Amino acid sequence: MPAQARPQAETFFLPAERASRREVQYIAERVASEGLLRTLLDSIPGLGFIINRERQIVAVNNRMLRDLGVSEPKSLIGKRPGEALRCLHATEMPAGCGTTETCTTCGLARAIYESLETGERITKECRISLRTDKDPALDMEVVAAPAKIEGCDLTLCVMRDISGEKRRRVLERLFFHDVMNTAGGLQGLALLIAESSEDSEEDREVKEALVEASNTLVEEIQGQRDLLAAESGDLGAHPETIKVETLVLSVQDVLGNHRVSEGRFLEVEAANGPSLTTDLVLARRVLINMVKNALEATPRGGTVTLRCEDRGECVTFLVHNPEVMPKEVQLQIFKRSFTTKGEAGRGIGTYSVKLLGERYLGGQVGFTSEEPAGTTFHWTVPKEWRIHD
Template identity: 45%
Template sequence: MAKTPLPTKFLPAERATDEEAHRQHLAIAAIPLLRSFLDAMPNLVLMLNEHRQIVYANKVALDTLGVGLEALMGKRPGEAVNCVHAHEESGCGTTEFCTTCGAANAIACALQGKPDARECRIQVEAPSVDLDLKVWATPFRHEGFSFTVFVAVDISHEKRRRVLERIFFHDVLNTAGGVKGLSEIMIESTPAEFPELAKLLNLSSERLVDEILSQRDLAAMETGEYRPNPTDCPLKTFLETMAGLSATHEAAKGRVVVVEPSVPAGSIVTDRALLMRVVGNMIKNALEAEPSGAVIRIGAEKAEAGCYALWVRNPSVMPRKIQLQVFQKSFSTKGEGRGLGTYSIKLLTERFLKGKSSFTSAEGAGTEFRITLPPSIQAP
């Protein structure tokens, strides 16, 4: 009687028995030259069986993961690094989130006999960090067994540098576009409208100068040595300013940004320039997701431990495939070099504003991006 397949939303969930995995390990261990070669490599290398289970790991892998080989035997890569999704469904490679995982897809290609290389971002449970990796998966056959040689290199520093540079130019172009839009509106404005538009143009110009000056902070951001500039930020005034600035953006044509009247009267002490980038990207994403005539709502509310949550809501619902990749720096629906808004929200909020970022998207409720910030950040 055939066994019922284990539940999975992507790759097969079945595993080799401990005895089978041990025999596969012995087949690799019996090749002294291969073991010496793998241990001489400066990168993390895992040998996986046809069920994607670890049957051998080189010295760098053991040192990096801080465990012995016995602790890794039979585990899958996501389980070895404690991926947040590794214990869902039937384990690493079987969840809905795994369908967009670079490592899982590279291994799947290798199991079909095709070498593959991809970038991969893994959210780790404890400590709560994100691993940015370049991974290679290469098929290897020995003594009737099918193996995958899995190599991983940490590219966090390189990715962070590239993304921060792209975020900077992305935001400068957004602000410059707002200045251009305002100038076009002023040409056709009435004398009564001119003073208010002039104020907005001045505010947008000041923001553009701040964006350009912030280029000098990029190197410090790369290494985590950025020194925030904490200032008092009244929430209602801040959100009203952001709503006014967003009205000048190209994506705002035919759309309205409304500040909810329930915004509390409180304020936070934070890096205002970075917060403007974060909330500006939240609003821009919402505007770009909606057709003409849509209303985007922004607001704030008290959260736990004296924190405040700032949110942006739009009526549309994101397709599930896109939801699975939100906050992934390598993901974009807009082409190479674009689509950085959601990742910049996460990076700037969590790394520099000491907050948390999240989103929800569901029928009937629409889409909400939310950041939760402490009442004060302290400059190092």
């Protein structure tokens, strides 16, 4: 006699049908008998669990038991993830987690679905609303990856709490928005004051210094904002065709009278340079950081040179200073927060050069540093814009 088909339950998204209690228990016992798998599951620092094709839990790690306040894993076996996590929407449909209309936008449900469909590791973010007043929502990063035990297709799921990261990003955006408004207002006032006439030579120097300080403040804030966005993958590039000479001279305009140039000479060679298509703001930031680092490393009376070379399909920018970096500095120069100045929080100049110059502008950054030639940082960037991942 053929097996009777299970009745179809209503669903807005994923299949509603569940495996029988006996089937779930069988797989749970097989997983529990795999000692290495259990050890690996418990070594996961976040929430870890394994589900069958019907998305029912067959194993959980100790971290998940502890965070959910559950003493025995058997109380979670057979439940779907949202039901175990006490998702607010898991009870909206008779078939539970994965079948409600809200589930169509759930990162956890979509990661599981895509992993089951493609057989690949899928990573997504999700926000889970909980049936509790203590922590009403969880911001989680979810990784779903295929697994197989004794011929059974399973999915390993790992969830990491990213609530703190989310809050930090929101606060950073608010901070940069507010501080940029303040700095922009200061810059506008400085320009208005500088435009007034009938000043003494001393007054004009003070006004010029005020304008320069406000411009530097705005540039530094924008630089820090873009660096944080670049690290998180949220920075967008806006390519345009520019003359290399225009780019190089704009760097000279910014740094020519900058305090870091005091007592030092900045020589620029860019006459009749080629054109290239790139993000002007980011490219200028890369070169400004390259030149600033060179000026900071150069003793008073020394000279820093910025020049460019046309190399066919690419343009190479070279920044030279007469000093030589110690070997231990060379080995760490592109690491975040490494600094030779002994100040906490510094050391992002060369790091940002490599991050922006390579990942976002598609170039190659490097350096040479040896006696008697000194130190030269070089950035080679294609003339034609390419889409960079």
